[in-house]
Amino acid sequence: MSLTERKLRPPRPEDYPSRLHSERLAARVGLWLGAAFAICFVTGLFSHLIQHPPEWFGWPTRPVWLYRINQGVHITTGIASIPLLLVKLWTVSPRFWQWPPITSILNALERLSIFVLVGAAFFQLISGLLNVAEWYPWTFFFPPVHFAIAWVAIGALAVHIAVKLPVIRRALKGSADADPRPVLDGEPPATHSGPLSRRGVLALALAAAGVAVVATVGDKIPAFRTVSVLAQRNGSGPQGLPVNRTAGAAGVTAAVTSAAYALVIHGPGGDHRLSLAQLQAMPQITATLPIACVEGWSQSASWTGVRLKDLLALVDPGATGGARMISAEVGLYGESMVTPKVATDDLTLVALQLEGEPLDLDHGYPARLIAPSRPGALQTKWLTRIEAL
Amino acid sequence: MTDRVIRSALGLIGVVCVGVGAKFLLERSHQEVISAAIWFTFPAILSDLVLLPIAAVVGHVLTKGLAAWARLPAQVAAVLIGTLLLIAVPYLGRPGLHEDNPTLLNRNYVAGYLMYVAIIVVLAAVWALIRLTRRDRPRRAHPAGRPDRPASPAGGTPQTDR
Numbered sequence: 001m002s003l004t005e006r007k008l009r010p011p012r013p014e015d016y017p018s019r020l021h022s023e024r025l026a027a028r029v030g031l032w033l034g035a036a037f038a039i040c041f042v043t044g045l046f047s048h049l050i051q052h053p054p055e056w057f058g059w060p061t062r063p064v065w066l067y068r069i070n071q072g073v074h075i076t077t078g079i080a081s082i083p084l085l086l087v088k089l090w091t092v093s094p095r096f097w098q099w100p101p102i103t104s105i106l107n108a109l110e111r112l113s114i115f116v117l118v119g120a121a122f123f124q125l126i127s128g129l130l131n132v133a134e135w136y137p138w139t140f141f142f143p144p145v146h147f148a149i150a151w152v153a154i155g156a157l158a159v160h161i162a163v164k165l166p167v168i169r170r171a172l173k174g175s176a177d178a179d180p181r182p183v184l185d186g187e188p189p190a191t192h193s194g195p196l197s198r199r200g201v202l203a204l205a206l207a208a209a210g211v212a213v214v215a216t217v218g219d220k221i222p223a224f225r226t227v228s229v230l231a232q233r234n235g236s237g238p239q240g241l242p243v244n245r246t247a248g249a250a251g252v253t254a255a256v257t258s259a260a261y262a263l264v265i266h267g268p269g270g271d272h273r274l275s276l277a278q279l280q281a282m283p284q285i286t287a288t289l290p291i292a293c294v295e296g297w298s299q300s301a302s303w304t305g306v307r308l309k310d311l312l313a314l315v316d317p318g319a320t321g322g323a324r325m326i327s328a329e330v331g332l333y334g335e336s337m338v339t340p341k342v343a344t345d346d347l348t349l350v351a352l353q354l355e356g357e358p359l360d361l362d363h364g365y366p367a368r369l370i371a372p373s374r375p376g377a378l379q380t381k382w383l384t385r386i387e388a389l
Numbered sequence: 390m391t392d393r394v395i396r397s398a399l400g401l402i403g404v405v406c407v408g409v410g411a412k413f414l415l416e417r418s419h420q421e422v423i424s425a426a427i428w429f430t431f432p433a434i435l436s437d438l439v440l441l442p443i444a445a446v447v448g449h450v451l452t453k454g455l456a457a458w459a460r461l462p463a464q465v466a467a468v469l470i471g472t473l474l475l476i477a478v479p480y481l482g483r484p485g486l487h488e489d490n491p492t493l494l495n496r497n498y499v500a501g502y503l504m505y506v507a508i509i510v511v512l513a514a515v516w517a518l519i520r521l522t523r524r525d526r527p528r529r530a531h532p533a534g535r536p537d538r539p540a541s542p543a544g545g546t547p548q549t550d551r
Contacts, residue, residue: 120410123432136485140424141421145425148425151410161403208469211469230476230501233496245490249490
C-alpha cells in the first residue's frame with residue numbers, strides 16, 4: 001500500500017503491520033529505559049539531597065570523586081535515554097491511534113497514565129538536555145521543577161509496570177525474534193518484515209545510545225574530548241580549568257581585587273579578619289580534587305590553600321561544627337552551607353592557588369571553597385566571610 | 390497472588406510518587422506551573438503527531454527509494470544521524486552562550502555534527518557495498534536467488550505504510 005492509495009484519515013493500529021511493533025521488542029527496550037530512568041532518579045535524588053540536606057542525610061566525602069561520578073552517571077544516562085525513549089515510543093506507536101480513542105473507563109485511565117509517563121519522560125530528557133546547554137526557553141526555574149517532574153516520571157513508570165506486569169513477564173520469556181505478538185491486543189499479528197529484524201532494532205537502539213554518549217561525554221571524561229563533538233565544553237579555561245560563572249557575571253571584580261580585601265571568620269569567639277597575606281602565611285595544604293558541576297562537566301585540578309578547620313579553629317567552632325561560606329557575590333550562589341563532617345575534613349580547603357598559581361579571578365580569587373565529593377555550585381568562590389555555626 | 394501484591398504495591402507507590410511530584414510542582418508560582426505544563430504536554434503529543442510521522446516518511450523514502458541491499462544500512466544511518474541531530478539542537482545555534490565565558494559551549498558544534506554525519510554515511514555506504522557484493526556472489530551460484538531474499542522487493546518497511 002502506498003501513501004496515495006488511501007483516503008486521508010488518521011492512521012489506525014492495523015495500518016502498522018510491521019513485526020517491529022511487537023510486544024517483546026517493547027518490553028525489552030522498556031526494560032532498558034526503565035533501568036536508565038531508575039538510575040537517573042536515584043542519582044538526581046542524591047544530587048538534590050546534597051544541595052538541600054535534611055537532618056538524616058549524610059553524603060560521604062570519600063572517595064573525593066563520588067559526586068563527580070554521581071552527576072556524570074546522571075547526565076550520561078539521561079542522554080542515553082533519549083534514543084531509547086524514541087525507539088520505545090516508535091515500537092508502541094500504533095497504540096496512539098487506537099479507535100475509538102477511549103473504549104472504557106479503565107482504558108481511559110490507562111491512557112491517562114501513559115500520557116503522564118510520556119509527558120514526564122519527555123519533560124525530564126528535554127529540560128535536562130537544554131539545561132546542560134544552558135538554554136532556557138521556558139519561564140520555570142529548572143532545578144526544583146526538574147526535581148518535581150522526576151517524581152511524576154518515576155511514579156508513572158511504577159504505575160505502568162504495575163499495569164503491564166503480566167505482559168512484561170510474557171514478553172520477556174520468549175526470544176525477541178519469535179512469536180510476533182502485536183503491541184495492541186486483538187489486532188492481526190505483526191509479521192510484515194522490513195530490512196530491520198527485532199534483534200536489529202534492539203542493537204540499533206543500543207548503538208544510538210552509545211553514539212549519543214560518546215558524542216557528549218568528553219566534558220566528564222577527558223579521554224573522550226576529541227570525539228565528543230557535542231560536549232558542553234572542550235575543557236579549556238584559565239589555569240587549564242573551565243569556569244561556570246565568571247567574576248564579571250557575578251559582579252565581584254571590584255570587591256575582591258580591592259587592597260582592603262579581607263576574609264572575615266565569624267564565630268562565638270568574635271570576628272577574625274585575615275588579609276590575603278595572612279591567609280598565605282598559614283599552613284598550606286595541596287590536594288587534587290575535582291570540580292564537578294551539577295550540569296555534568298567535571299575536571300580534576302590541584303588546589304592549594306588553608307584547611308577550613310584551621311580557619312574555624314581561630315574563632316572556636318560553633319555549636320554544630322558546621323559553617324556558612326559567604327561570597328562577595330550576591331544571589332543564588334552567594335553562599336553555601338558546610339556540614340560538620342565536611343568542615344572537619346582534612347581535604348576541605350579555602351583554596352588560594354590553582355595548579356601552583358594564585359587563583360584566576362574567574363576561579364574565585366582571592367579565596368574559594370574546595371571540598372571533596374561536593375557539587376560545584378556549593379564550592380563557593382570569592383569568599384569574604386565564613387561563619388562558624 | 391504474589392503478582393497481585395507486587396502490582397498493587399507498585400501501583401500504590403507510583404500514585405504516591407506522582408502525588409509527591411505534583412505537590413512539589415504546585416509549590417512553584419502559577420507562571421512556572423503553566424510553563425512546565427506546556428513543556429510537559431506538547432512534546433508528548435507532538436512526538437506522535439510530528440516526530441514519528443517524519444521518521445515514517447524518511448523511512449518510507451529510504452525503503453521504497455533504495456535497492457534492497459542499501460535499505461538496512463540507510464535505515465541504521467538515518468536513525469543514528471537523527472538521534473544525534475536531536476541531541477545537537479541546543480548546541481547548533483548556541484542560544485545558551487554567555488559572552489563573558491569562553492569556557493562554555495566552546496566547540497564548533499556544527500562542524501562536529503557534520504563530521505559525525507560524514508563518518509556515519511561513509512560507514513553505511515561501505516556496509517551497503519559489502520552487502521551488494523555478498524548478494525551478488527550466491528546469485529551466480531543459484532540463479533533463482535536465495536529464498537530469504539526474494540527478487541521482487543516485497544519486504545518494504547511496513548512502519549512507513551501510513
